[in-house]
Amino acid sequence: MFSHEQLNAIDKVIKTHLIDSGVENVIYIDLAGNAITQQDNGNQTLDYMAFAALAAGNFAAVDAMAKLIGESEFSLLFHKGTKSSIHFSKVTEDTILISMFSKTISLGLVRLKVSEAVAKINAICGA
């Protein structure tokens, strides 16, 4: 369970590292499909509860596939669309960070920013 302070700190990391860098929408979920926190750039109308359930399912399925072929996990999970793309990153054993972004920002930058954010969130969760 996250404390009030942890949630505030996580929100701040998401805002400064991701939203301020041009990521449109970020959802932090647990693998049971619950949204822990969500933030966007103010122009989004996502049904984030349904999204969280689907994302957790998708992540869990890919994870199970990795195990079947003897991989401990696939480190990059990324879906590319014409307008928007989605990037998944495991944070702790039990949580994943999902970033949605448009063409105005490159996958490379998103990966960099996400890995910074993940390290910070990990530190917050461990604290």
Next chain:
Amino acid sequence: MALVNVKKKEVQIKIVYYGPGRGGKTTNLEYINHTYRDQIKSEMVSLKTQDDRTLFFDFLPFDVGRIKGFKVIIQLYTVPGQVKYNATRRLVLKGVDGIVFVADIQRFQRKKNIESLNQLYENLKTHNLDLFSMPLVMQYNKIDLLKQGVEVIPTKTLQQDLNSVLRVPAFEASALGGGNVMKTLKKIISMTLASIQDQLF
């Protein structure tokens, strides 16, 4: 395990409808979604095959008001009942807080019901959960078939097969027409809330 957000003052609770293939799990959620459409803000999500069998899960979230200042969100899920999808069933059970076991009362499904319940027990064990300490409601579905002269398993037999040891609340139901669908739902919600209150508040 329910997700508690102390910042948003919100609790998310996961209730899973489990049972043999074609037993009526999806039909339960469809009825709830249809009947309470006005009060449900999110769309129902169904991942299904072309012939309407659940492939991964159905998902339906809704609010049920506040408890001790916390907004309570119930998230209903179904598992895919077909035997071949057990790996998927196990994934859906992750983080479960309460279970409705939907049994199919048609005579030829007797063995399938028992096998499904046994597998539920095993699947929960892989998540370090124990069926015997899990909020659980039995639903004996398709009771309407009795009137149509279809061969069904008597409720007494179902109770012996599925509920003689567990001894949890059980309802005869007809998900297609909505019979006892809400009763089942209310029961599992109140049992799950009670168990979560013990754990959390």
